[in-house]
Amino acid sequence: EAGVVQSPRYKIIEKKQPVAFWCNPISGHNTLYWYRQNLGQGPELLIRYENEEAVDDSQLPKDRFSAERLKGVDSTLKIQPAELGDSAVYLCASSTNGLAGGIEQFFGPGTRLTVL
Amino acid sequence: KNQVEQSPQSLIILEGKNCTLQCNYTVSPFSNLRWYKQDTGRGPVSLTIMTFSENTKSNGRYTATLDADTKQSSLHITASQLSDSASYICVVSDTGGFKTIFGAGTRLFVKA
Numbered sequence: 001e002a003g004v005v006q007s008p009r010y011k012i013i014e015k016k017q018p019v020a021f022w023c024n025p026i027s028g029h030n031t032l033y034w035y036r037q038n039l040g041q042g043p044e045l046l047i048r049y050e051n052e053e054a055v056d057d058s059q060l061p062k063d064r065f066s067a068e069r070l071k072g073v074d075s076t077l078k079i080q081p082a083e084l085g086d087s088a089v090y091l092c093a094s095s096t097n098g099l100a101g102g103i104e105q106f107f108g109p110g111t112r113l114t115v116l
Numbered sequence: 117k118n119q120v121e122q123s124p125q126s127l128i129i130l131e132g133k134n135c136t137l138q139c140n141y142t143v144s145p146f147s148n149l150r151w152y153k154q155d156t157g158r159g160p161v162s163l164t165i166m167t168f169s170e171n172t173k174s175n176g177r178y179t180a181t182l183d184a185d186t187k188q189s190s191l192h193i194t195a196s197q198l199s200d201s202a203s204y205i206c207v208v209s210d211t212g213g214f215k216t217i218f219g220a221g222t223r224l225f226v227k228a
Contacts, residue, residue, distance in 0.1 A: 004159070042120075042205050042218030043160070091159055104150070107159030 002026070004108035006092050012114045018080035021111045025073070025094030032069060033105060034077050035091040043091050049075065079113075087115045118143045120208050120219035128225045133196055137222045139189040139206030147211040151180050151191045154203045154221070163191070163204075193224075201226045 005024040013019050025032050030051050035043035046065065048056040051072035060067065064083070069075040079086055089110040097103035120141045129135050141149070148167045152160035164173045164180040166189070172181045177194045193200055206219040 040220065040223075042207075042220050044218070045216065093159070104162050104165060107161070109157070109159050112157075 004092055004094055004106055006090075006108035006111055008111055009109060010112050010114075012116065013082055014116050015084055016081040018078065019082050019113060020079075021077045021090050021092075021113075023075045023077070023092030023108060025075075025092070026106055029094035029096055029106070030072070031095045031097060031103075032075050033093040033095075034067060034075070035093065037089045037091055037110070039088075046077070046090075082113075082115045084115050087113055089113070118208075118210070118215055118217050120206055120217045122204075122206050122219040122222050124222060125220070126223040126225070128227060129196055131196060131198055131226055131228050135193050135196060135224065137191045137193075137204050137206075137224070139191070139208075139219055141187050141189070141206070141208040141217070141219075143208040143210055143215065143217050145211040146184060146187070147209045149180075149182055149189050149209075150207045151178070151189075152205040152207060154205060156202070160205055196224075196226045198226050198228060200224060 007022050032049040034046040037043040047060045047067050049069045052069050067077045089112050091107055091110045093105040093107045095103045095105045123138045150165045151163045153163050154160040163175050163178050166173050166182045168184050179192045182189045203221040203223050205221040209216045
């Protein structure tokens with residue numbers, strides 16, 4: 001069975017440019033998470049979806065970040081415009097249950113973003 | 117404030133030796149605690165998960181302990197291997213399922 005798929009794996013852009021990340025969760029997983037992980041730190045939740053509904057986006061910087069999961073399967077995270085401080089690894093995870101912490105999350109390999 | 121603190125920040129050990137990583141948390145009300153292993157350039161992979169009533173759980177050479185009274189957990193690695201070199205992240209969730217807090221991780225280096 002395929003795990004969580006993310007693309008691209010690496011992205012280098014100049015500041016003020018837009019960028020988008022794509023995630024395809026494990027088949028059958030209703031819950032999808034986007035995290036940002038800075039170097040030497042643990043992941044920080046940006047947004048959590050239950051099917052197509054964003055149930056927790058309190059940590060998403062909505063002035064420049066947006067996300068969608070239109071059909072409740074794959075998801076896209078966008079940054080526009082990117083800033084130098086956005087350089088990080090963006091991780092996608094999925095799980096089978098609606099509770100944010102009750103069920104194991106399976107992570108993708110991440111997208112490493114470098115903003116120059 | 118819900119927090120998860122891990123120590124040490126980094127650790128270097130020789131292959132074959134044992135080591136113990138620590139995790140202290142203030143997440144309340146507590147639901148479960150997980151340890152993840154994250155290899156460089158990869159996403160985290162779950163090693164163990166423990167609920168309030170569990171004191172210890174093993175996964176091969178990895179043994180996690182939990183003291184819910186003192187809000188402390190440890191991850192013990194036995195007979196370390198070069199492939200154990202990774203970051204180990206402690207993750208704590210509350211009972212409502214609304215908050216999952218990740219620690220900063222312990223970076224382990226196993227040397228030959």
